[in-house]
Amino acid sequence: MNKIVNEWIEKAKQGLTDLDVEGVKDSGILPERGKSFFPVVSYPPVIMYGDMKEDQLFNNFRNRRANELIGYLHIPFCPSRCTYCHWITKTKSKDDVVETYLDYLIKEMALYKNRLGMDRVPLSSVLWGGGTPTYPSPAQLERLLNAYHTHYDLTNCTQFSVEAEPTTLLGEQGMQRLKVMKDGGVDRISLGVQSFDDQVLRQMGRAHSHAESMEAIDNCRKAGFDNIYIDLIYGYPGQTVEKWAEEMLYAATLDLAGYQLFRLRVKQTGDRKGTIVNLLERKPEIFHQADDVFLMKYLGKIVSEEHGFHEYQRRIFSKQKHTSSHYLRDWFLKLYDIAGVGVSAWSSLRGVFSINVGDKDLDNYYQYIEQGKVPINRGKVLTFDDVARRSFMLPLKNDCLDKAFYKFFVGEDANKLFENEISWLKELGMLEENEEKIWLTQRGAFFADEVTTQFFNPQYVAFDDIRFAPGRRQLIQQGN
Secondary structure, three states, X not given: XXXXXXXXXXXXXXXXXXXXXXXXXXXXXXXXXXXXXOOOOOOOOHHHOEEOOHXXXXXXXXXXXXXXXXXXXXXXXXXXXXXXXXXXXXXXXXXXXXXXXXXXXXXXXXXXXXXXXXXXXXXXXXXXXXXXXXXXXXXXXXXXXXXXXXXXXXXXXXXXXXXXXXXXXXXXXXXXXXHHHHHOOOOEEEEEEEOOOHHHHHHHOOOOOHHHHHHHHHHHHHOOOOOXXXXXXXXXXXXXXXXXXXXXXXXXXXXXXXXXXXXXXXXXOOOOOOHHHHHHHHOHHHOOOHHHHHHHHHHHHHHHHHOOOEEEEOOEEEOOHHHOOHHHHHXXXXXXXXXXXXXXXXXXXXXXXXXXXXXXXXXXXXXXXHOOOOOEEEEEEOOHHHHHHHHHHHXXXXXOEEHHHHHHHHOOOHHHHOHHHXXXXXXXXXXXXXXXXXXXOHHHHHOHHXXXXXXXXXXXOXXXXXXXXXXXXXXXXXXX
């Protein structure tokens, strides 16, 4: 084991040398020379939305074509609160609290479909996230699934994915939950394992152990699920490069459909500041330097590729492309709209983005619904500039930019709109293009979030300009 791990580490170091990481730092695209990062999963960033009412989301909606909506449902309950979580969650809630939430959530589904003017909303793919969507009891899950099928048409839905926490899939109740989901049309489980190291799991504030993760995976298989993914986090204090390499080997040999590798997010990206931020302020010395984090990331790539996994979507490694997240494919690549329900859920309809109220006590969410309102309180009407940048960044980051599709969707040539950025990033060896497409090079793919951020309008840049090296500041000063 040690010999293999050491060989991988040396190979990863050589890979980073080949990418010329120091040169990338000098170029100015890495905030704080790689110490910070901002994951690009949407644009404009949701933390920058202003006040909004539901009429602004629905009044201009016209269903363009069937099955160009994807569905999201949010369950805020969790067995414990993770240190790195920046979102609204409720921990260790009793059944009656969950039941009340489901009452209002189902009412919101009816309000939402009525505002869309549909009997049942057709969806191309579905994700239930949280929080922990598998926290409700088996009977509550069954009720929720039945209601979802009542209000949403999943006839042509290509994938129904549910995020899960290992302890909720243990024992008899866990098997009952899995059966309910299987019978309800769920065909993909994304399990929040996060680490196979019990000490790291405790430091993360996770409720489960390594052994419980393995039992949960085994139960998923027993219940008939073959599309099983797990989440793993790298760069957490207490992890070592060697231990991470061993974890990657372990994950790659579990016969999973795939896994998602997340870099630890310290900077707040949601409605609530994770306790990891306080830990950084108190003990900055225990956090990994950027070079170690890059080494862990490259190790994940090496181990995955040597075991037959491919990065079909950024940070998501799969053995077969069709098992990867259809929800993210439809959002990132096809640019479909989202019909989201639940506290702090977000939607996008024809150039208008919105977020539901996100108060921890849930009362505000309930009050909106009691008044017959879809519980929206934040959002943004996208400008042409917003649409043009979003439609460029998301496909580029996760696969490639199809120039013809971009021209059809936006109405302008991508090269015309982003000439300076494209030229600069090609000089840095981050991008390549031909007459049909623009794509990330191996160097660009490794720094995909940072490359994508170069196409942000300066008002949305997550970090102050002074954190960037002169190259990035110069580009901003050129008006791009």
